[in-house]
Amino acid sequence: MNAVPRGEPLHIGIYGRRNVGKSSLLDLLTRQQGLAEPGAPVDGVGKPIELSPLGSVLFLDTTGIEDAGALGGAQAEHTMKAIERTQLAILVLAEQGLGSLEVGLLDAFEQREIPVVPVLDTSTAVKPDDATVDRLIHRGLKPVRVSASKGEGLADLREALVALAPDAYLNAPTMISDLVPPDGMAVLVVPIDKDAPKGRLILPHSQAVRDLLDHDAYAIVVKEPELRDALDGLKRRPALVVTDSQAFSRVAAYVAPDVAMTSFSILYARQKGDLLQFARGALAIDKLKPGDRIAMAEACSHHPVAQDLGRTQIPRWLGQYVGGPLEVEQAQGRYFIEEPGRYKLVIHCGSCMLNRREVLARIFECNRAGVPITNYGMAVAYSLGIFERALQPFPAVLDAYRQASRGSKRLQPMPAGSSAHGMKI
């Protein structure tokens, strides 16, 4: 628990039927009284606070469910989608106790291994009875009594949340710092062009710098045109070079083959998802034929830019790889594609805006539909013939990939000229 708080907030979902007191509880937790109408969701994103010693947490209020009989209908669907974002759940119970709806939610949390804190609202005239408490304890849960209107029980609730923070969050893989020793250095190649946001680095780049600094390593941040000068001027060999996917092959052609190199998107594939699964998913590119339908899934909406990676560049590189254009469908937004089984392959963005549970839930959906999934960085590296190079920093995954690729149609050659340009150090 003394670990450094993560950069990514812990997502805590507040569940319960309509008007059960979720918004009041959220107000109590965030000490921001009166921001929400009773019974209304706060917004679609959530409310961030600092919860020591966890660091930043994001409370997700969910639409209440009117139908007490079952999880069904549009509101319930909204709630179920929120579950995919949730890493720790609060289930608010009032006088209704444990009905079929609450049991359905508890089952959904259990299936996904989401820890849950049941909150018994003691503000109401009729309070949850002892039988409810017994049933919760029988399920291995420890209910906490809270009166949102009187402000009572808050300390107990905070303590329960800290105690139940999931290991998957506390011990989540770091982004980059385990690949660079203390006092070591990474070179980060970032695109700062006319499409880049003004006055700041985008999330993957700033997170990588922060992760390195947190672990007493450091970064040299360069744009691609300055990479050669930067490398030539170094007195020390970098432990790692990380590039944006768009410049992958050009950077790979200049960095010496014995210097570990990968992309920001591949770092996210490991930190937020499952690197091995994404590596296996990339093998499905070998089975694609011209005209096959694939999905490019992006977790947020943005205006396409010229030479957009998901819309233009990856489809082009894949088309060149498989020998003809593919049928490419774009899907954008917080919610994952419906019916992934319609596609031969799902290629996901780097997921900088998603938490690990959300990415794993998307992988789970694809597994259930029997569809391979990989991500942008992996697909770029595979289609450009630098896949093994991009996996060099992750030897266990590289070995597994090599084994899995033995029966594959094409093996990945290193790109011509990739070792022709050594890096001076």
Ligand code: SF4
């Ligand atoms: S969530 Fe995905 S599409 Fe949105 S900025 Fe991050 S990587 Fe790009």
